[in-house]
Amino acid sequence: MADDMVLPLLLEIGSHQEDVAETLILVGRFLIIFLAARSLAELMVRLQLPSILGELLAGVLIGVSGLHLLLPPESGAQLAAWPVQIVSQLASVSTERVREIYMTSFGSLQQLSTLGLYALLFLTGLESELDELVAVGPQAATVAMTGVVLPFAAGSAGLYYLFHLPAIAAVFAGAAMTATSIGITASVFGELGFLKTREGQIVIGAAVLDDILGIIILAVVVSLASGNALRLAPILKLVLAALVFVAAAIWLSQRAAPLFDKLLDWLKAPGEVVVAAFVVLILCCFASQAIGLEAALGAFAAGLILSQSERTEAIQETVKPLVALFATIFFVLIGTAMDLSVLNPFDPANRQGLVVAAFLLAVAIAGKLASGWTYFSAEPTRRLVVGLGMLPRGEVGLIFLGLGSQAGLLTPSLEAAILMMVIGTTFLAPLLLRAVLVGPDRDIQKA
């Protein structure tokens, strides 16, 4: 409105205009993310589907495969013209500069999404029953182990012997199928209220363990890829670090939670619950990252530790808004990075990738499903639920894809195939889980 006359006045202090552009980009990006994510989440809930599917689809809709409104800088794609022009005109900054600010400020959105993942895993740990999780330890370990070994072995061998890919590429693609996305599974189980069931706890435990196995496999594969002889010592150290970490978390949950409660009683400055919980969260993230594991594992462990606190419910109430805001960003960003054009069967360049992808997807699904039938349990459990819960690869598969792609280990068609495997398992898992866990009859009664 008034800006076309007012803003030239301010132009001399260029940095003020840049600040305006930065604020408009920051705020406008949130607007696009939340309007898209929430519209589709509402649609999904009305279709009796998990809301996370809506958030992933929203990412696809506004991302690389869709309207180009939200693009990770790595994608190399060109931002849509109209939002750039709006910001450029409102802030009196050139469109080139708007694009530059957009790209340089994207990292902060990714950090927010990382915080969202940590908050989600923290909440998952907080809502877990530690006793139950320890009780299902053997089952979770069996599911994790077989769910890693089966897709890895079948995938690598198939790619090498059937499709004659180089050994290192085959091994890398196999490795990309090993780790379940705990974020997606936890989100679906949580929304349906199945997190505290025996099946839910087996899946969460197994997903945490196969993340650790995934890190170990990554270390081994990278070592092989760089032509080193396989050295056992560092791998053993990584295994040891993982064991120590899990043991420390369980021990701390007994000892540290009462101390935490005493600390809360002693603290007087307002907002003490959320800040104290957040400090525990980042301490655990730092510790797990420092010993060579993923920070995300630390976030889960932090929740597990505080699950034994007397203030668990108060902590949950303060963490849930953080999850609602920032985990949404996390899932939307996963969607934006997915390039669905590799799925187009009419493009001849995609054909080879599609065949490889069909193979990978089949192995990825069969391998994890089978893991649901490998554990021994005295009580009856729904093995299909466990197998389905292990399906989604989500961000973990994308991280492997990104690493392999950067290291130049993958061919373009193999990259496309891994991406399709990730997309397929990520979208199928919530759909199938929802169908099996709730079933159509109960839905009709509920609606």
Place this chain on the structure above:
Amino acid sequence: MADDMVLPLLLEIGSHQEDVAETLILVGRFLIIFLAARSLAELMVRLQLPSILGELLAGVLIGVSGLHLLLPPESGAQLAAWPVQIVSQLASVSTERVREIYMTSFGSLQQLSTLGLYALLFLTGLESELDELVAVGPQAATVAMTGVVLPFAAGSAGLYYLFHLPAIAAVFAGAAMTATSIGITASVFGELGFLKTREGQIVIGAAVLDDILGIIILAVVVSLASGNALRLAPILKLVLAALVFVAAAIWLSQRAAPLFDKLLDWLKAPGEVVVAAFVVLILCCFASQAIGLEAALGAFAAGLILSQSERTEAIQETVKPLVALFATIFFVLIGTAMDLSVLNPFDPANRQGLVVAAFLLAVAIAGKLASGWTYFSAEPTRRLVVGLGMLPRGEVGLIFLGLGSQAGLLTPSLEAAILMMVIGTTFLAPLLLRAVLVGPDRDIQKA
């Protein structure tokens, strides 16, 4: 522990190591901020002082004037060696690269702190009584106007005639004294439970209005500084935009809040309250920034609009954790940017600055205090409380300082003097307000 052997394995994929370093920096920075801010906030609460003082002091302690653990890139100072070395060793990344990642990722911390400011102002608006705020409109307008004119006129004239500074520098320094920091005042009033008093509402209303006046003055001063003839049209348009914005917010609070409640009833995906409130918040931020006002004003207006919702309490509960986490970052960052070395009277280079600073501080305090006695009120109000509430300049003064410094309008001693004026009013206001609002007797009974 294990990393000295494991990490070389992963070194080939350099970007993975960079990710580790980035995560350690992200997480470690939070750790430093919250441990320092909360320790000092607890100390302040026990000394019967507002916790925000502890957060500001924590910033000073870990920032440019202290341990150099948290440094805005603009400061040009060198990060302390030990945290850099810890990250460098844990992540197997060179110390130079750690410093680079630290600096490039600092923007995301600043964006989080901006979100914290928005959340705080949103909460302030939400907790305001709109009727009361409209009722005190004339008083707030008078306080805002005199609180802007008195320090601006006395400061500029004094610097020009007494200290013989260039006219443009004198005018700029005078302008830097105009705008009250609504964040600091709102935080102190909120913590003491005085936000809904008549005095609290006058101060909040006046602080919002003098932000608008500050933006108009900024436009005028910049226009003068760049040698342009003063053009009235753009200034009138800015005034018009501000009036339209305030009127629209008041109108929307009657019309939009019921619609918002209906929307909430209709939404089904989980986390709907916090996300819907957040969308209203960012819409208002975008709108106010787009018409040339500050996004922070939009955040306050958003809270004001939703203060008429039936779900106000539910919204407050979801916003408070965001404020506790991110507004803390905001206040700590203000503290880190303050260079207290300019206060050292034993450094001869500081002497001139100290004299000018003493003058500015006296004018800044006297001008705003006097504004408390300028309005007409049928009911008795505590005018000293209103005057003290208008004191803190905080981030607004620092923004003026940054802009003037970048534009090369200020001399080093004048920069130091403005900084001291900001530090002085920012720290004095909570101390004096606390003393006047609560008083020593009531404290002893409460403790």
